[in-house]
Amino acid sequence: TQLLEQSPQFLSIQEGENLTVYCNSSSVFSSLQWYRQEPGEGPVLLVTVVTGGEVKKLKRLTFQFGDARKDSSLHITAAQPGDTGLYLCAGATSGTYKYIFGTGTRLKVLA
Amino acid sequence: NAGVTQTPKFRILKIGQSMTLQCTQDMNHNYMYWYRQDPGMGLKLIYYSVGAGITDKGEVPNGYNVSRSTTEDFPLRLELAAPSQTSVYFCASSAPSEETQYFGPGTRLLVL
Numbered sequence: 001t002q003l004l005e006q007s008p009q010f011l012s013i014q015e016g017e018n019l020t021v022y023c024n025s026s027s028v029f030s031s032l033q034w035y036r037q038e039p040g041e042g043p044v045l046l047v048t049v050v051t052g053g054e055v056k057k058l059k060r061l062t063f064q065f066g067d068a069r070k071d072s073s074l075h076i077t078a079a080q081p082g083d084t085g086l087y088l089c090a091g092a093t094s095g096t097y098k099y100i101f102g103t104g105t106r107l108k109v110l111a
Numbered sequence: 112n113a114g115v116t117q118t119p120k121f122r123i124l125k126i127g128q129s130m131t132l133q134c135t136q137d138m139n140h141n142y143m144y145w146y147r148q149d150p151g152m153g154l155k156l157i158y159y160s161v162g163a164g165i166t167d168k169g170e171v172p173n174g175y176n177v178s179r180s181t182t183e184d185f186p187l188r189l190e191l192a193a194p195s196q197t198s199v200y201f202c203a204s205s206a207p208s209e210e211t212q213y214f215g216p217g218t219r220l221l222v223l
Binding site for chain 1: 151
């Protein structure tokens, strides 16, 4: 059974702080995605990474795919209250259309 | 542009009752998915489909059934509702040419 474990599970920080969320697995993924979900809504895609070692930036968010394509990280610089939400990683293995979602990291940024 | 729509938004079922959760997408996507999300958790794949007439099991298919008679619709059927099926159900779709999954707003189901 493939598992994607995220850490930390919960994170409460002050506005302006930096943070990193991790997504780890023993399985190799052909691509890995990061989503943000707000209460009462479905997840919304932030980014997809497909190449080992790939780094993508989305404003204050930096995403990295591990060299072996088994793990990923999301780094937020100078967090803002608008970053509050549930962050989910999801991986797909080569040749399948099935996505395995991580356990989620719930972030709260206090003003 | 509606995207992925789900009905109903909320439903309370008694143990043993059955119901169908509806999902429709207007983006002509081949791939469609059903997930469940328990409180504070990630999503678990129930069933998925790569095109009309083709469906396959995900991680947690027991207690559910699906059909895909058209590209647009992918209903999820619960035959004998159990308290363990209390959850939020999300439908999603994607195109073969892109990795992005587009999610519906979810159906909240409470089984008592």
